[in-house]
Amino acid sequence: MMRESTIQTIADACLTARHVVVVTGAGLSAESGLSTFRGPREALWSRYDPMRLATPEAFEQDPALVTRWYDWRRQAGLQARPNAGHLALVCLERIVTASGVGFTLLTQNVDRLHHRAGSVNVYELHGSIHEWRCTVTGQSFEPPPQPFQEFPPRSPFDPRGRLRPAVVWFGEPLPAEVLRVAAEAMESCDVFFSIGTSSVVYPAAGFAEQVIARGGLTIEVNPNETPISGRVNHAARESSGSWLPRLIAHISL
Ligand SMILES: NC(=O)c1ccc[n+]([C@@H]2O[C@H](COP(=O)([O-])OP(=O)(O)OC[C@H]3O[C@@H](n4cnc5c(N)ncnc54)[C@H](O)[C@@H]3O)[C@@H](O)[C@H]2O)c1
Incomplete structure (x- = not known):
């Protein structure tokens, strides 16, 4: 000490x-x-493979899995103090x-x-897990606190768009x-x-x-x-x- x-x-x-x-x-x-990402106990990355979840490629390959995981973390964040x-x-x-x-x-x-x-x-x-961004228009907003109903969530800005969390993924600026x-x-x-x-x-x-x-x-x-x-x-x-x-x-x- x-x-x-x-x-x-x-x-x-x-x-x-x-x-x-x-x-x-x-x-x-x-x-x-x-949970932390790296660390001896309870670290998120010891239970999940980050490359399957926190990269643009992962989102392209399996947007449902990635957005479900981020929405789960968003819910945990909303409940935390x-x-x-x-x-x-x-x-x-x-x-x-x-x-x-x-x-x-x-x-x-x-x-x-x-x-x-x-x-x-x-x-x-x-970035923030409480902001989500449209894949087509790039506009972002703070969704209501309830969990999303579909994965990936539909964008309110463009019918062709999906929502992704406005966080910086590995490989992004x-x-x-x-x-x-x-x-x-x-x-x-x-x-x-x-x-x-x-x-x-x-x-x-x-x-x-x-x-x-x-x-x-x-x-x-x-x-x-x-x-x-x-x-x-x-x-x-x-x-x-x-x-x-x-x-x-x-x-x-
Ligand atoms: N709460 C969050 O917003 C959150 C949660 C998990 C990961 N991340 C992401 O993690 C990435 C960067 O990694 P990082 O270095 O922030 O996290 P990290 O998971 O890599 O490291 C966490 C560190 O915190 C230390 N730690 C654990 N408990 C502690 C405590 N009570 N007091 C002080 N230190 C403690 C651990 O020893 C470890 O070194 C970022 O991309 C960030 O977005 C954010």
Whole structure:
């Protein structure tokens, strides 16, 4: 468990930083009951083959299977609630921005739990499972919460169209506007948190290295080791739902 004095150092750095950037991954939502993709237990990819589900080719080959799986995950997301980790990040944003420090939250999660918790400056690198897009017109919308009745769902925008989740699949480009915001945030970032991510999916996996190269402070929160664990200044081998509230307690003291 990370020492209180180390957490205090990190808390102090947040208040005197120029720009705090936080990158989150599926592990942050694990304590809300949503499965991660990679990890020792319960990981989604250990029960399903991602290449059959999260690629444009998979959707082309078996759109019913792919949309059924995503709708199942959408239902789980709708029933989940933000956990202590999400709420602590809302506090962190409020406290640092009140001190004139920049704050950007870049999430790889598609579950919208940061928004529901109350985070403001949050950007979804991989889209959202709560938005669905027409395969013909490209228009997207937020479907009503009830499960779809047919798979793949029919598009309300064009009779020839089907709906697909507005998430970024393997092999697809990330949203240009979100990438621009992320690049800009990383340029001025001097305190960087990597939370609940296995740090193997780019570009998020490369963000820590950019800050390390410039001599900024880097912190990882993950109960398990990742490729960046040995590179960051501080690695908290703890769950985000317990470590982040400890950080907030030190910042607000
Ligand atoms: N909730 C979601 O939106 C969700 C769920 C599953 C996968 N994804 C997708 O996963 C892909 C990227 O992978 P990733 O790195 O985000 O997830 P990942 O599944 O690859 O890794 C999850 C990481 O979280 C860690 N972890 C598990 N429980 C934790 C906890 N309580 N506190 C802190 N860390 C914990 C694990 O050790 C692991 O390193 C993205 O494409 C993203 O869209 C999103």
